[in-house]
Amino acid sequence: MKADQSSGVIVGIAGAAGDGLDKTGDTLARTASRLGLSVFAYNSYQSIIRGGHIWLRIRLAEGKVTNHGDALHALMVLNQDSLERHVAEVEPGGVVFYDRDRVRPVPTLMRREVQEFGLPVRELAQPFGKVPAVMQNAVLLGAMLFWLEFEFAVTREVLQDTFAHKSPEIAHQNTALAQAGYQYAEQNALRPVGLSWDFGRIRRPFVTGNEALAMGAVAGGCKFYAAYPMTPASSILHWLVAHSEAAGVLVKQAEDELAVINMAIGASLSGVRAMGGTSGGGFALMSEAIGLAAMLEAPVVIVNSQRGGPSTGLPTKTGQEDLNQVLGASQGDYPRIVMAPYNTRDAYYSAAEALNLAERFQCPVIILSDLLLSEHPETLEPSDLQAALPIDRGHLLAEAPVGYKRYQMTTDGISPRVLPGTPGTTFVAASDEHDEEGNVISDQFTNAPLRRKMHEKRMRKMDGVLPLLEPPCLAGPQDAEVTLVGWGSTWGAIQEAVTQLAADGIVANHLHLKYLIPFHRDHVRKILSGSRQIAVVENNISGQFARHLLAETGIRPAHLILKYDGEPFRPREITIQTLAIVEGKPHTLGVLEHEAREIAYHHIRIHLDDRCRPSELVRRAMAEQTTPVWHTTIVDRDTAAVTGTLLIDAETGATLQWLPA
Amino acid sequence: MSDALKIDDFKGPVHPDWCPGCGDYGVLKALKEAAVALQIPPHKLMVVSGIGCSSNLPGFINAYGAHTLHGRAVPVASGARLANTDLHVVITGGDGDGYGLGLGHLIHAMRRNLNLTYIVMDNQIYGLTTGQTSPTSMLSHRTKTTPRGNVEQPINPIGLALISGATYVARGFSGNPKQLTELIAGGISHAGLALIDVFSPCVTWNKVNTYAWFRERVYDLSQEGHDPANWSVAMEKALQWGDRIPTGLIYQTYRPTYEEAEPVLGKGPLVAQDLGINQSLLDQFLAETM
Numbered sequence: 001m002k003a004d005q006s007s008g009v010i011v012g013i014a015g016a017a018g019d020g021l022d023k024t025g026d027t028l029a030r031t032a033s034r035l036g037l038s039v040f041a042y043n044s045y046q047s048i049i050r051g052g053h054i055w056l057r058i059r060l061a062e063g064k065v066t067n068h069g070d071a072l073h074a075l076m077v078l079n080q081d082s083l084e085r086h087v088a089e090v091e092p093g094g095v096v097f098y099d100r101d102r103v104r105p106v107p108t109l110m111r112r113e114v115q116e117f118g119l120p121v122r123e124l125a126q127p128f129g130k131v132p133a134v135m136q137n138a139v140l141l142g143a144m145l146f147w148l149e150f151e152f153a154v155t156r157e158v159l160q161d162t163f164a165h166k167s168p169e170i171a172h173q174n175t176a177l178a179q180a181g182y183q184y185a186e187q188n189a190l191r192p193v194g195l196s197w198d199f200g201r202i203r204r205p206f207v208t209g210n211e212a213l214a215m216g217a218v219a220g221g222c223k224f225y226a227a228y229p230m231t232p233a234s235s236i237l238h239w240l241v242a243h244s245e246a247a248g249v250l251v252k253q254a255e256d257e258l259a260v261i262n263m264a265i266g267a268s269l270s271g272v273r274a275m276g277g278t279s280g281g282g283f284a285l286m287s288e289a290i291g292l293a294a295m296l297e298a299p300v301v302i303v304n305s306q307r308g309g310p311s312t313g314l315p316t317k318t319g320q321e322d323l324n325q326v327l328g329a330s331q332g333d334y335p336r337i338v339m340a341p342y343n344t345r346d347a348y349y350s351a352a353e354a355l356n357l358a359e360r361f362q363c364p365v366i367i368l369s370d371l372l373l374s375e376h377p378e379t380l381e382p383s384d385l386q387a388a389l390p391i392d393r394g395h396l397l398a399e400a401p402v403g404y405k406r407y408q409m410t411t412d413g414i415s416p417r418v419l420p421g422t423p424g425t426t427f428v429a430a431s432d433e434h435d436e437e438g439n440v441i442s443d444q445f446t447n448a449p450l451r452r453k454m455h456e457k458r459m460r461k462m463d464g465v466l467p468l469l470e471p472p473c474l475a476g477p478q479d480a481e482v483t484l485v486g487w488g489s490t491w492g493a494i495q496e497a498v499t500q501l502a503a504d505g506i507v508a509n510h511l512h513l514k515y516l517i518p519f520h521r522d523h524v525r526k527i528l529s530g531s532r533q534i535a536v537v538e539n540n541i542s543g544q545f546a547r548h549l550l551a552e553t554g555i556r557p558a559h560l561i562l563k564y565d566g567e568p569f570r571p572r573e574i575t576i577q578t579l580a581i582v583e584g585k586p587h588t589l590g591v592l593e594h595e596a597r598e599i600a601y602h603h604i605r606i607h608l609d610d611r612c613r614p615s616e617l618v619r620r621a622m623a624e625q626t627t628p629v630w631h632t633t634i635v636d637r638d639t640a641a642v643t644g645t646l647l648i649d650a651e652t653g654a655t656l657q658w659l660p661a
Numbered sequence: 662m663s664d665a666l667k668i669d670d671f672k673g674p675v676h677p678d679w680c681p682g683c684g685d686y687g688v689l690k691a692l693k694e695a696a697v698a699l700q701i702p703p704h705k706l707m708v709v710s711g712i713g714c715s716s717n718l719p720g721f722i723n724a725y726g727a728h729t730l731h732g733r734a735v736p737v738a739s740g741a742r743l744a745n746t747d748l749h750v751v752i753t754g755g756d757g758d759g760y761g762l763g764l765g766h767l768i769h770a771m772r773r774n775l776n777l778t779y780i781v782m783d784n785q786i787y788g789l790t791t792g793q794t795s796p797t798s799m800l801s802h803r804t805k806t807t808p809r810g811n812v813e814q815p816i817n818p819i820g821l822a823l824i825s826g827a828t829y830v831a832r833g834f835s836g837n838p839k840q841l842t843e844l845i846a847g848g849i850s851h852a853g854l855a856l857i858d859v860f861s862p863c864v865t866w867n868k869v870n871t872y873a874w875f876r877e878r879v880y881d882l883s884q885e886g887h888d889p890a891n892w893s894v895a896m897e898k899a900l901q902w903g904d905r906i907p908t909g910l911i912y913q914t915y916r917p918t919y920e921e922a923e924p925v926l927g928k929g930p931l932v933a934q935d936l937g938i939n940q941s942l943l944d945q946f947l948a949e950t951m
């Protein structure tokens with residue numbers, strides 16, 4: 001798709017970790033945002049401090065954009081590797097910016113009509129004294145700003161605000177470098193993108209899902225937040241610590257996730273709104289205590305921001321792989337609510353809603369987020385986040401009535417709550433099964449009917465939850481060839497895929513689920529009964545949500561569109577797979593050419609020296625080999641001389657053999 | 662003083678389900694006596710436990726309480742205390758609960774120095790689960806799961822507390838209720854984390870460390886001019902085991918508590934603070950992102 005004002009310009013920035021890319025990306029995003037554009041960024045980073053490959057995408061548009069988009073319109077690369085790996089993604093008409101001193105263009109990898117624009121960074125930086133390497137990006141950024149037709153004055157202001165508190169000198173140097181790049185682009189006839197932007201010039205908040213969620217928690221009355229650092233949940237902890245005093249939230253980094261949830265439960269028992277945050281591994285450690293919260297009827301909210309698993313898995317990559325874990329958390333049956341916010345704004349309101357539901361139903365509420373939602377920043381409308389939110393403390397009594405029973409068996413299952421410290425009564429919140437007063441009936445004084453009724457009382461609370469949750473609704477035309485069903489953070493990509501499909505002449509619609517427990521069974525059944533074909537879209541390998549949908553509604557979706565490589569969906573990927581479904585084409589798992597190329601880069605990094613790169617790839621059958629093979633020619637980067645051929649199994653992805661020339 | 666609290670005010674709703682003769686009766690009594698001595702009303706006392714015979718204690722005393730998971734009493738108590746600093750939070754549990762499953766939490770609680778009183782009913786055995794070896798079972802002790810005798814060095818709770826930064830470290834014996842009451846009262850009054858390891862014999866499953874066994878060996882440090890302010894001497898006492906075993910207040914020091922260092926608690930107990938946010942503060946937070 002060509003760059004235009006409404007679907008936006010997509011810019012890629014690639015380099016090594018430690019190159020200072022985040023700052024460059026940030027400056028660009030903020031400039032766009034201050035000009036009044038809508039911004040959506042995604043940082044596909046690795047959890048290392050230096051080295052490795054960093055890959056940042058920023059989408060800028062006049063209207064709201066809901067995902068990081070498909071192909072690139074501009075690319076800025078800070079090293080040779082980055083150029084080679086991403087330059088083919090640049091659309092015809094696009095541009096590639098690079099440092100002429102460090103990077104050599106590879107015309108064979110580029111698509112037609114892509115401008116290559118190398119800048120003599122060292123020379124341009126010279127007048128400004130000793131410039132650290134991480135600052136030299138500013139020169140490339142300047143050229144990018146010129147191409148985008150952004151006003152330099154706005155960037156100057158952003159750099160001032162970003163660096164002035166560090167030192168005026170750094171702010172000044174960065175600005176001078178960016179300006180040098182801007183002027184160089186102007187003087188050297190760089191052809192700008194050619195959009196007549198209508199800059200709105202409203203200042204918009206530019207926040208990540210975790211920041212929004214943390215602010216929503218504060219607005220929702222959270223007073224206690226515990227966490228043990230774990231990507232991608234850590235930035236909730238970081239934001240709350242930084243704003244702890246102003247927001248009046250006690251933030252505790254605990255010794256482990258067992259402590260996190262148990263501290264939150266303790267705080268909740270004392271009567272404050274308590275939350276904990278983690279990712280899948282930490283959530284696994286919390287499992288037993290999720291059931292404890294349910295048994296003690298202690299309101300607590302747990303955020304599980306998912307990353308790729310199992311085990312340590314992909315610490316800095318996204319996934320929706322913990323649904324099964326969350327559904328299966330803890331032993332026994334117990335009331336709980338599980339919700340998956342679908343975008344940044346929703347993350348804000350979900351946090352507050354979760355706190356209300358937790359207190360109202362005195363049970364654990366789990367917010368299932370993921371790395372994409374947690375960490376990508378996007379612009380919101382200034383009015384998107386409202387501070388005044390209803391705080392529903394549920395059935396909380398300031399005084400203990402005569403004959404008070406903490407676990408009173410009521411018709412709706414909700415027992416009035418009195419907090420420790422209230423005179424006139426006492427009770428024990430017990431993890432063993434107990435009677436209405438909290439006395440244990442698990443062991444010495446067992447009582448089958450009381451156990452039955454207490455168990456029913458707790459579970460009965462769930463009946464009251466569903467009516468409070470906004471039911472899902474179908475987006476797009478009622479009658480469609482295919483219904484895409486998603487949950488959580490895939491919302492933005494799916495809804496754009498629906499638009500792309502329409503452009504391709506395929507009528508699709510979109511059903512998105514936020515509430516996973518309890519489930520809007522009847523609504524979903526009714527909506528899906530009108531669907532001709534159902535495809536569930538999710539970021540895992542087994543179709544966890546599709547199975548949940550089957551369990552809840554009896555509907556077995558015929559198609560799954562799955563992604564589990566650690567990257568979030570791009571709309572086009574969903575579109576392509578949907579087209580294949582509509583055309584009845586089978587989905588294959590073979591290794592595609594660009595994937596074979598990435599596998600070759602990995603082999604080079606580990607076993608060969610960095611001076612080579614993959615060039616031609618040919619997929620061929622081979623004698624003595626039942627599966628086809630990618631014959632990957634590896635050449636010297638400098639001389640282009642062939643160094644050998646790498647054989648990659650086009651089905652399994654195995655690196656079969658290295659044949660030196 | 663007619664409305665002064667008496668021991669009956671702390672009588673729990675049910676009679677303890679412990680075996681007759683269990684050491685935990687003495688601990689329960691001493692805890693009530695301490696509450697009486699300090700005149701803490703039942704609604705200001707919160708007793709938090711894990712799982713085990715000893716951890717059943719909160720159900721047997723008139724106070725607010727939480728009977729949590731095996732090994733997790735310390736973090737639940739920590740959260741409860743951070744959320745309401747008007748409560749006296751006492752943790753009660755066993756050696757398995759506190760020095761086995763919950764050991765990690767205990768060490769962190771000690772270095773954190775929250776204002777908590779932790780009473781461990783140390784019977785050197787797993788009572789509730791019918792007599793398996795525990796982290797404090799002595800070497801060569803034959804238990805259900807160590808039929809040839811325990812080969813693992815027992816944990817030294819007192820030594821551990823001393824090197825982990827506990828600010829009140831004591832050892833009691835449920836056969837000495839007067840001393841135990843004083844130690845518990847001292848622990849509750851102490852500003853900071855108090856660890857009180859109590860020999861609390863399991864008459865059913867531990868036939869080695871019986872009342873008689875302890876009576877022959879224990880002595881009271883206060884009778885021997887012990888200086889609880891001296892950490893090195895305290896450490897020597899921590900290592901003393903065998904014919905003579907010290908009891909009493911082993912070490913006490915003062916260090917700012919975690920609560921004192923937490924700025925958010927400067928505005929009073931968390932539970933009494935306002936909830937939510939106003940638009941101007943939210944706008945300020947949002948402005949930081951622009």
Ligand SMILES: Cc1ncc(C[n+]2csc(CCOP(=O)(O)OP(=O)(O)O)c2C)c(N)n1
Pocket residue numbers: 712713714715716731754755756757758759782784786787788789790795
């Ligand atoms: C996670 C977990 N593991 C195991 C148990 C079983 N269990 C209950 S109590 C206990 C040991 C109790 O020993 P201790 O803490 O010394 O208490 P005592 O009964 O001796 O007073 C065990 C292993 C449990 N309840 N939860």
Ligand code: SF4
Pocket residue numbers: 678679680682683684685714715784788789862863864865866
């Ligand atoms: S089994 Fe041991 S610890 Fe448990 S109640 Fe009986 S005597 Fe006490």
Ligand SMILES: [Mg+2]
Pocket residue numbers: 713755756757782783784785786787788795
């Ligand atoms: Mg024990």
